[in-house]
Each structure stands twice: as C-alpha cells, then as structure tokens.
Amino acid sequence: MTLQLTLIGIGTGNPEHLTLQAIRAMNAQDLILIPHKGTGKNDLAQLRHEICAEVLTNPATRIIEFELPVRNEATQNYRKRVDDWHDEIAAIWQSAIISNGAPQNVALLVWGDPSLYDSTLRIASRLMPTPEITVIPGITSLQTLTAAHATVLNEIGAPFIVTTGRRLRDEGWPPGVDTVAVMLDAGAAFEAIAPEGIYIWWGAYVGMKEQIVIEGPLIDVAGEITKVRARARNAHGWIMDIYLLKKL
Incomplete structure (x- = not known):
C-alpha cells in the first residue's frame, strides 16, 4: 500500500496555533515522527511532545523520535552539503517507518509551515517508493512576528522580500524593495x-512562552538586540529569531 505522508504545520510551538485541520490530521495517523536534534535542543522535541499530549485523543497513534543527523559543514559547496544532509535524513525516515511496521499513515510535525524556508517537502520527495503527500498549512514565524509587534508586513501596494541572514550579510539590501x-x-x-x-x-521564540521582542530604529537598537540574542542563546542552548526591516 502507498505510504500516506502528512506534513503538518504546527506554528511556533504554541498548541493554540494549531488549526482544526491539523488536529484532525494528527489524530488520523498511525505514526508521528519527531526529530531529536541532540544536546542543547531537547526543548524542540519536547515542544512537539507537548503539542501531541495536548491534542491527541487517538490511542492508536504512536509517537517515535529519531535522531536528526548533523549537517557536514566540511564540504565547500553549500548546496551539496544540504543535498547530502537531506539524503541522510530521508534514509533515517525510511528506516524509522519500516522498523515500526511500515504503517500506512505517517506524519511529521513541521515548525511553522512546510512551504516557507522548510525542507520537509524536499526530503519527503526522496522516499522510495514515493509517498502520497498531504500538506496541512500552519502559522509561520513571520505571521507571529508581525502579530507580536502589531504591525503589517507590507506597505500599500508595495512588494517585500523574504530572505535569509546569510544572503543579507553576503549580498546586502535586496534591490527594488523597502521591506525585507x-x-x-x-x-x-x-x-x-x-x-x-x-x-x-525583531523577535526570538515568537509565539512561545520565552518570546522576546524588540523594535526601533536599527541604529539605536542593533546593539541591544545583539546582546539580548546572545544571552537568550546561552540560556536555552539554541535560538530561533526573525526580524522585519523597513526603510523609513
């Protein structure tokens, strides 16, 4: 039978971010796979377990953790590093599914939404045979950030760009937009x-109980954000942050 793989967007760790569709999908699964990212990131796996404890009512749904491999940073080509890492993760998924009786309905709980800066869909495409994939959308950290600051993402009729820290650092401000x-x-x-x-x-752990938000002219608050970010990372062992920049 064809594997039915459901990728469920779970927001940013707050069970209240789950949609009714996500809750129903979780309860329809035979198996939910939860990644464990190693020492210092136990909170991320624990949050997924807490979400399951909050909304799962189907006693037949099993929850299994798997160890997420560390990406090999020694390879010079960034794209090859990512591709090799995704191949390794797909092999681990495959092994976890087979070793747990090859259930028909399997889900992964995806931080935010599977469509925005997340590789779960790309990894899923590497499974053999190819599963039937269902995507349940979730609230993204970008939505949660703008809500936390009670601000809007774009100006009227104006475009914006969503990019990565790596590209902002290497390439500077993207041309043609005032909002990044x-x-x-x-x-x-x-x-x-x-x-x-x-x-x-700026916000870190947006939507979670640890949420921290700071806003202001970049020239005034950049140093504060850097210090707060470093303290938060040291306190938790990891950090998820996101920010919106606008030219005034």
Missing part, C-alpha cells in the same frame, strides 16, 4: 548593513 523579512539568521546579519534610515521589528 529575514529568517534563518545564524548571527545578527543586520549588523552588516548601514543602519541609517532602517527600522527593525
């Missing part, structure tokens, strides 16, 4: 751009 949303920033890439005339809405 930055995700997957390994380390305060906003420090690499000229701060004059830029306003920032």
Whole structure:
C-alpha cells in the first residue's frame, strides 16, 4: 500500500496555533515522527511532545523520535552539503517507518509551515517508493512576528522580500524593495548593513512562552538586540529569531 505522508504545520510551538485541520490530521495517523536534534535542543522535541499530549485523543497513534543527523559543514559547496544532509535524513525516515511496521499513515510535525524556508517537502520527495503527500498549512514565524509587534508586513501596494541572514550579510539590501523579512539568521546579519534610515521589528521564540521582542530604529537598537540574542542563546542552548526591516 502507498505510504500516506502528512506534513503538518504546527506554528511556533504554541498548541493554540494549531488549526482544526491539523488536529484532525494528527489524530488520523498511525505514526508521528519527531526529530531529536541532540544536546542543547531537547526543548524542540519536547515542544512537539507537548503539542501531541495536548491534542491527541487517538490511542492508536504512536509517537517515535529519531535522531536528526548533523549537517557536514566540511564540504565547500553549500548546496551539496544540504543535498547530502537531506539524503541522510530521508534514509533515517525510511528506516524509522519500516522498523515500526511500515504503517500506512505517517506524519511529521513541521515548525511553522512546510512551504516557507522548510525542507520537509524536499526530503519527503526522496522516499522510495514515493509517498502520497498531504500538506496541512500552519502559522509561520513571520505571521507571529508581525502579530507580536502589531504591525503589517507590507506597505500599500508595495512588494517585500523574504530572505535569509546569510544572503543579507553576503549580498546586502535586496534591490527594488523597502521591506525585507529575514529568517534563518545564524548571527545578527543586520549588523552588516548601514543602519541609517532602517527600522527593525525583531523577535526570538515568537509565539512561545520565552518570546522576546524588540523594535526601533536599527541604529539605536542593533546593539541591544545583539546582546539580548546572545544571552537568550546561552540560556536555552539554541535560538530561533526573525526580524522585519523597513526603510523609513
């Protein structure tokens, strides 16, 4: 029988972010796979377990953890590093599914939404035989950030760009837009751009009980954000942050 693989967007760790569709999908599964990212990131697996405990009512649904492999950073080509890592993760999924009796309905709980800066769909396409994939949309950290600051993402009729910290640092401000949303920033890439005339809405752990938000002219708050970010990372062993930049 063809594997039915459901990728469920779960928001940013708050059970109240789950849609009714997500809750129904979770309860329709034979098996839910939860990644364990190693020492210092136990909170991420625990949050998924807490979400399951909050909404699962089907006693037949099993929950299995798997160890997420560490990406090999020694390879020079970034794309090859990511591709090799995705191949390795897909093999682990395959093994976990087979070793648990090859159930027909399997789900993964995806942080935010499976369509935005997430590789779960790309990894799923590597499974053999190819499963039938269903995607349940979720609230993204970008939505949660703008809600936390009670602000809007775009100006009237104006475009915006969603990019990564790596690209902002390496390439500077994207041309043709006045609004930039930055995700997957390994380390305060906003420090690499000229701060004059830029306003920032920054948040870490948005939507979670640990949420921290700071906003203001970049020239005034950049240093504060960097210090707060470092303290939070040291306290938790990991950090998820996101920010919105606008030219005034």
